[in-house]
Structures are given as structure tokens and as C-alpha cells.
Amino acid sequence: MLRLFVGIEFPPELKLRLSLLCTGLPGAKWVDPGNLHLTLRFIGNIGEDVAADIDAALARLKARPFMLQLAGTGVFGGNRPHALWVGAERSPELTHLRDRIEQALIRVGLPPEQRKFAPHVTLARLRDADAMKLGQFLAAHSRFRAGPLPVDRFSLIASFQTKAGSVYEDQADYPLAG
Numbered sequence: 001m002l003r004l005f006v007g008i009e010f011p012p013e014l015k016l017r018l019s020l021l022c023t024g025l026p027g028a029k030w031v032d033p034g035n036l037h038l039t040l041r042f043i044g045n046i047g048e049d050v051a052a053d054i055d056a057a058l059a060r061l062k063a064r065p066f067m068l069q070l071a072g073t074g075v076f077g078g079n080r081p082h083a084l085w086v087g088a089e090r091s092p093e094l095t096h097l098r099d100r101i102e103q104a105l106i107r108v109g110l111p112p113e114q115r116k117f118a119p120h121v122t123l124a125r126l127r128d129a130d131a132m133k134l135g136q137f138l139a140a141h142s143r144f145r146a147g148p149l150p151v152d153r154f155s156l157i158a159s160f161q162t163k164a165g166s167v168y169e170d171q172a173d174y175p176l177a178g
Contacts (some may be wrong), residue, residue, distance in 0.1 A: 001043045001047060001170075002045070002046055002047075002051050002158050003029070003043075003045050003098065003158060003160070003161075004043040004044070004046060004051060004054070004056065004157065004158055004159070004171070005040075005041065005042045005043055005105070005156075005157055005159065006038060006041045006043065006105075006111045006154060006155070006156055006157070007037040007038055007039045007040055007154065007155055007157050008038040008040065008068065008151055008154055008155070009037055009153075009157075009170065010036055010037060010121075011023075011149075013034075014070075014127040014138065014146060015034065015036045015147055016032045016033065017046050017087060017178075018033070018070075018086060018123065018146070019033035019035050021073075021086070021123060021141055021144065022123055022124065023123065024133075024137065025040055025084070025129060025133055025134065025137045026133060027127055027129035027130060027133075028084060028123075028124035028125070028126055028127055029124055029125045029126075029127065030100065030123065030124045030138060030152060031122055031124060031125075032050060032166075033122055034036040034168070035130070035158070035166060035167075035168050036121055036123075036124060037121065037168070038068070038088055038119060039118070040097065040098050040101050040154060041090050041098065041101050041102060041105060041113060042086050042113075043105065043110065044162060047114055048108070050071070050110075051156075051171070053108045053109075054104075054105065054108055054110075054156065055156060055171070055172050057104040057105065057107060058101065058104055058154075058156060058172070058174050059172075059174060060104070061101065061104050061174060061177075062071060062098060062100070062135060062177070063093070063097045063100050064093060064096075064153060064176060064177075065152040065153070065177070066091060066093030066097075066151050066174040066176075067091070067093075067144070067149065067150055068088060068089075068091075068094065068121050068122060068148065068149040068150075068151045069088070069089040069091075069129060069154050070087065070088055070089075070144075070145070070146040070149070070150050071086075071087055071088075071089055071144065071145040071146070071150075072086065072142060072143075073085065073123075073137070073141045073142060073144055074076060074120075074138065075126070075134070075138070075176050076118075077126070078174050079155060081116065081126050081129060081134060082125065082127075083122055083125055083126060084122070084123045084124040084125075084126055084131050084137070085120035085122050085123055085126070085127075086123060086135075086144060086146075087120050087122065087136060088119035088120055088121065089117070089119075090119060094109055094119060094151075095117070095164050097151075098117050098119075098123075099177070101154070102173050106159055113137045115159075123137050126166065127128075151176065152176050152177045153174060153176060154173075154174055154176070155170050155172065155173050155174070156170065156171040156172045156174075157171060158171050163166045166173065
């Protein structure tokens with residue numbers, strides 16, 4: 001079994017810039033800088049036969065390169081925040097790519113994604129984070145903005161659990177053309 005997701009990988013300089021945000025918040029379990037990415041579609045645990053079908057379907061996908069803009073911070077979980085993130089601004093090209101990936105995965109036989117697409121980069125998982133400190137963190141970083149990132153590929157990524165946390169391993173890259 002493989003635990004897979006489809007995502008956009010970041011260059012080392014962007015991972016470094018994002019990792020500099022990852023400090024000063026008790027109750028935050030920070031994502032390893034090497035694992036920072038934008039998930040386009042979580043797939044979950046699947047057999048290697050299905051993984052081969054997914055790879056073939058994603059390799060046929062057509063979409064244009066585009067610019068991705070990361071900006072702002074926020075949390076998921078409302079009154080009980082469980083994830084801290086940097087946002088990704090929606091663009092027609094990002095939405096188109098995500099929709100094409102979703103269609104390809106449904107054709108392979110995966111169930112449709114039930115969650116609304118909220119493009120983001122997870123910085124930390126939160127457990128009992130102090131509300132006042134979290135508010136201060138969000139206020140301090142609300143104006144975060146990374147330079148536009150050219151996106152010319154997306155990846156199929158495997159997640160492996162280790163004692164030290166998750167390790168992500170690129171399984172395949174799919175260039176965007178056109």
C-alpha cells in the first residue's frame with residue numbers, strides 16, 4: 001500500500017522562506033521544511049496497481065504553466081484550530097489544474113473529493129495552541145507574501161510514516177505545457 005497525494009513542490013529558497021515563519025508558537029508541531037508543498041488532491045492509501053493507473057492518468061493530463069502566489073496566514077478548525085497555514089491565491093489556472101486532476105482520478109475509479117478546495121501550505125499541526133499567542137502569530141504574519149512562483153509541473157508524492165514524522169518522496173513529475 002502507498003499513501004499518495006498530488007501536489008506542487010517548492011524550490012529550496014521558497015521552503016526556506018516559509019520555514020522562517022515556523023517558530024514562536026507553543027502547541028505547534030511544525031512541518032519539516034523539506035515537506036512544505038501545496039496539495040492539489042489527497043488520495044490516501046492505495047495499492048500499487050491503482051497507483052500505476054493514477055500515474056498513467058496524470059501523465060495524460062493537459063494544463064498550462066502558471067504563476068502561484070502565496071499570501072497571508074490562517075487556521076483550519078474554527079474555535080478549535082488544528083492546522084496553521086499560508087494561503088495560496090486562487091487563479092483560474094490553479095483551479096483548472098486541480099479540476100483536471102480530480103477528473104482524472106475519478107476516471108481511474110477513485111471517489112470524488114468531498115472537501116472544498118482551499119489552496120494552502122500547511123505550516124503546522126496545532127494541539128492546544130494558546131489562543132492569544134495564535135492570534136499574535138496570525139497578526140504578525142498576516143501580510144506574508146512570497147514572490148510569484150512559476151509552476152511548470154506537478155507531482156505524485158508518497159507519504160511514509162517514520163518515528164520522526166512523515167517523509168515525502170516524489171514518485172513522478174508531470175510537466176505542464178501549452
